[in-house]
Amino acid sequence: MEKKYKIFDIHTHTYPEAISERAVTSLNAFYQFVCEGEGTYADLERNCRTHNVRGMLLFSVATNAHQVQKVNDSIAALAKKSREDGFETVGFMGMHQGFPDFAAEVERAEALGLRGVKIHPDIQGIDIDDPRMMALYEIIEGRMPLYLHIGDNRPQYRFSEPKKLARVLDRFPKLEAVAAHLGGYMAWDESVNCLAGRPNVWYDTSSALWAITPEKAGELIHKFGADRVMFGTDYPVKNTEGEIERFLKIDLTEKEREDIFYNNAKRFLKI
Numbered sequence: 001m002e003k004k005y006k007i008f009d010i011h012t013h014t015y016p017e018a019i020s021e022r023a024v025t026s027l028n029a030f031y032q033f034v035c036e037g038e039g040t041y042a043d044l045e046r047n048c049r050t051h052n053v054r055g056m057l058l059f060s061v062a063t064n065a066h067q068v069q070k071v072n073d074s075i076a077a078l079a080k081k082s083r084e085d086g087f088e089t090v091g092f093m094g095m096h097q098g099f100p101d102f103a104a105e106v107e108r109a110e111a112l113g114l115r116g117v118k119i120h121p122d123i124q125g126i127d128i129d130d131p132r133m134m135a136l137y138e139i140i141e142g143r144m145p146l147y148l149h150i151g152d153n154r155p156q157y158r159f160s161e162p163k164k165l166a167r168v169l170d171r172f173p174k175l176e177a178v179a180a181h182l183g184g185y186m187a188w189d190e191s192v193n194c195l196a197g198r199p200n201v202w203y204d205t206s207s208a209l210w211a212i213t214p215e216k217a218g219e220l221i222h223k224f225g226a227d228r229v230m231f232g233t234d235y236p237v238k239n240t241e242g243e244i245e246r247f248l249k250i251d252l253t254e255k256e257r258e259d260i261f262y263n264n265a266k267r268f269l270k271i
Contacts (some may be wrong), residue, residue: 005052005257005261007052008057008265009057011230012059012235020039047235048087054262055089057265058089059093059116061094063124065097075091076112088266091112095136116145116147117140117145119146121160122152152187153187161184161190162179165195169201175200180204182208201228202268203230204232205231205260207234226252229264231243
């Protein structure tokens with residue numbers, strides 16, 4: 001019988017049901033692929049219950065300043081509902097570079113129970129190391145982690161290059177960051193060169209395993225450190241079952257599998 005692992009999905013996006021179809025269609029157009037999930041919390045929860053996912057990290061992207069508070073209210077409410085449903089769920093806030101008061105919204109989001117910040121530089125159209133973001137990094141350094149989409153191989157989307165995160169971390173050495181997509185979607189070797197070995201950087205497996213071989217994934221995991229990598233689906237991009245299957249093809253020890261599936265996320269989120 002195949003071992004049933006405890007799983008924490010560290011990278012999930014959900015949208016209100018009224019806009020989920022439109023949001024997924026927009027995501028498909030931006031990345032020129034087809035998402036597997038519906039984009040709703042209900043669909044994500046069905047995925048999780050079926051595949052022994054004990055908890056999830058929920059977040060959403062604020063594509064303009066006016067969305068920030070609505071996004072954060074929605075994620076906080078969904079995370080609370082998810083915990084009431086029996087999951088070990090945490091929510092991270094969204095933030096947009098045009099929002100007028102970073103400090104006030106970070107404080108408000110903390111009061112709502114949100115415990116980190118999610119930024120998607122390419123969709124938001126801002127470089128990770130843009131001067132407008134420095135005030136936010138100063139506020140959250142040593143206070144809450146920064147979760148970033150990293151990498152793209154299209155010339156018009158260079159906002160999230162690993163070297164730009166490296167510059168930020170050089171300036172804010174106590175800032176804890178997650179470099180999603182095994183360090184950088186379509187920018188894996190650059191990420192190894194810029195980020196590997198930094199003690200304040202974590203990584204997830206989302207939107208990477210379907211684009212690289214299991215051998216390459218294993219190489220990256222060991223260069224970054226299996227104790228710094230966490231399992232994620234990037235739902236609704238991929239459903240849970242397929243990502244588990246892809247992950248299990250990687251040549252890892254049982255301890256490394258257990259840590260990446262579950263234990264590392266618990267350490268990162270301090271739950």
